[in-house]
Amino acid sequence: MKEHATKAAAFIQDEARTNWHDESLWFVRSKRDKAAHGIPEWEQLRELASQIKDHTLSHLDEYLEAFEAKAKENGVTVHWAADAAEHNRIVHSILQEHNARRIVKSKSMLTEECGLNEYLEEQDMEVIDTDLGERIIQLKEEPPSHIVMPAIHLKKEEVGELFHQKLQTKKGATDPQYLTEAARQHLRQSFLQADAAITGVNFAIAETGGVVVCTNEGNADMGTHLAPLQIHCMGIEKILPKAEHLGVFTRLLARSATGQPSTIFTSHHHKAKEGGAMHIVIVDNGRTTQLGRPDFRNSLKCIRCGACMNTCPIYRRSGGHSYDSTVPGPIGSILTPGIDLKKYSGLPFASTLCGSCSDVCPVKIDIHEQLYKWRQIIAEEGHLPTAKKQSMVMAGKVLSRPGWYKMAGKSARWVTRWLPRPLIYNPLNTWGKARELPEAPKESFQEWYRKNRSAS
Structure with missing residues (x-):
C-alpha cells in the first residue's frame, strides 16, 4: 500500500485540480459557518449532542437491546453481525430468502466499509447505487473520496465524459442539469425493477425501534417504497435513546455537512409496508474494540457529517483517495488505525494538529x-x-x-540570513515552493532576555 504522503504527492501534481478541490471544500466549510452563526444556541446544541452521545455510549448494550425489542414488536426482523464478513452473509441470505437479485442501494458508508457491493456482485446479483455521487463513482469503478460528497474530486467535464461513455449522453455535455436528468432517467428502470432496497442508517431510536435515513435526493425513499423488501444496515453507534433527542442531531447534521438548515428528506422507518418485509442489520466490525479504548471511544460519537474533512488543510489538498480507507480525513485517521495499526500507521501524521477539525465537529x-x-x-x-x-x-x-539547542538555533539563524536563496529555495525543497521563511532575528529570545533583564 502506498502511504498517504505518496498518494497525496500524486494528487497535487495537478496543481489546478488541487486548488479547485481545496476551494470547493472551503466553500462548503464557509456555508457551514454561516449556518452555524445563524443559530444563537449552536454551541449549546453541540454540547448537548456530545452529552447525549456520551450517555448513550456508556449504556450502549442496554439501548441496543431496547431497540431490538421494540423493532421486533413492530414486526421488523433484526440481525446482528460481528464483522463485515458476517454482515455481507446476512444481507445475502435475506436476499436469497426473498428471491431478490436486483438491488437498489442508497448511500451507506457502512456497506462501503463492509465491501457489500463487491460481495453481492460475486454472487451474481445486480447492485445499483442510486444517489448521484455514488452512481458516478460506481460507474467510474472508484471508491468514494468523501463521506457526504463522494464524487467531489471529479469535475463536471469528467462526469460528462463518463456519462457519454456509460449512458450515451451527448459528447462534450457538461451542463449539470442535463447530466442529472440523464442519471435520473437511467436510474428510473432500476427503481421500477428492483427486488430489494438497501439503505444506510443515520440514526436509530431505542425508544421506538425505528431508523432514520437523511438524504437530499430521496432515492432511499424511492427504493424502500417501490421494492417489496427493504434492508437497513447500521453500525452499533447509530443508536439514540429517545425520539426527543433526534431534533438535536438533525439540526446539527445538515448544517455541519453542507450548510443546509436540514436535509431535504428525513425519513422514519418503523415497520414494513403492507405486503412487504423490513430487516435491520446491526453491525459491530471493530466498534466495541474502539469503545474499549478510553482515549479513542469518543470517535464513536461521529455522525458522519464530513465537516472535519471540509476544514482540514491536509484533506483539502491531498484528496480523499490518498487515505486509502473507507472514511478519509481527520475522523478516518483516528478510526482506521484501530482496525489495522501497521497498515494505516501513516494516517495520524496526515494532519497539522491545528485543531480546526475539533472546532467544527458537531458532537465535539x-x-x-x-x-x-x-x-x-x-x-x-x-x-x-x-x-x-x-x-x-x-x-x-x-x-x-x-x-545543543542554543547551537542549533544560532546555526539556523545564520543559515537563513546568509545562505544564497537558491540553496534554500530550489526544486529539491518542496516545502519552499509556496512558502517563505520569516526573517531570522539576530538573537534568540533567551539572549535578548538576558541582555534586557538587568535594564528593566
Whole structure:
C-alpha cells in the first residue's frame, strides 16, 4: 500500500485540480459557518449532542437491546453481525430468502466499509447505487473520496465524459442539469425493477425501534417504497435513546455537512409496508474494540457529517483517495488505525494538529488530540518509518540538551540570513515552493532576555 504522503504527492501534481478541490471544500466549510452563526444556541446544541452521545455510549448494550425489542414488536426482523464478513452473509441470505437479485442501494458508508457491493456482485446479483455521487463513482469503478460528497474530486467535464461513455449522453455535455436528468432517467428502470432496497442508517431510536435515513435526493425513499423488501444496515453507534433527542442531531447534521438548515428528506422507518418485509442489520466490525479504548471511544460519537474533512488543510489538498480507507480525513485517521495499526500507521501524521477539525465537529470529538495520541502509540509500537524515527531521536537529543539547542538555533539563524536563496529555495525543497521563511532575528529570545533583564 502506498502511504498517504505518496498518494497525496500524486494528487497535487495537478496543481489546478488541487486548488479547485481545496476551494470547493472551503466553500462548503464557509456555508457551514454561516449556518452555524445563524443559530444563537449552536454551541449549546453541540454540547448537548456530545452529552447525549456520551450517555448513550456508556449504556450502549442496554439501548441496543431496547431497540431490538421494540423493532421486533413492530414486526421488523433484526440481525446482528460481528464483522463485515458476517454482515455481507446476512444481507445475502435475506436476499436469497426473498428471491431478490436486483438491488437498489442508497448511500451507506457502512456497506462501503463492509465491501457489500463487491460481495453481492460475486454472487451474481445486480447492485445499483442510486444517489448521484455514488452512481458516478460506481460507474467510474472508484471508491468514494468523501463521506457526504463522494464524487467531489471529479469535475463536471469528467462526469460528462463518463456519462457519454456509460449512458450515451451527448459528447462534450457538461451542463449539470442535463447530466442529472440523464442519471435520473437511467436510474428510473432500476427503481421500477428492483427486488430489494438497501439503505444506510443515520440514526436509530431505542425508544421506538425505528431508523432514520437523511438524504437530499430521496432515492432511499424511492427504493424502500417501490421494492417489496427493504434492508437497513447500521453500525452499533447509530443508536439514540429517545425520539426527543433526534431534533438535536438533525439540526446539527445538515448544517455541519453542507450548510443546509436540514436535509431535504428525513425519513422514519418503523415497520414494513403492507405486503412487504423490513430487516435491520446491526453491525459491530471493530466498534466495541474502539469503545474499549478510553482515549479513542469518543470517535464513536461521529455522525458522519464530513465537516472535519471540509476544514482540514491536509484533506483539502491531498484528496480523499490518498487515505486509502473507507472514511478519509481527520475522523478516518483516528478510526482506521484501530482496525489495522501497521497498515494505516501513516494516517495520524496526515494532519497539522491545528485543531480546526475539533472546532467544527458537531458532537465535539477531540479529533486532533486523538490524532496525537495515535502518533504516540505508533511510535511505541515501532511502526514509524526509519527516517522519521531517526529524525525524532535526533530532535529529542537536541531539545533535551540546552547547549545543543542554543547551537542549533544560532546555526539556523545564520543559515537563513546568509545562505544564497537558491540553496534554500530550489526544486529539491518542496516545502519552499509556496512558502517563505520569516526573517531570522539576530538573537534568540533567551539572549535578548538576558541582555534586557538587568535594564528593566
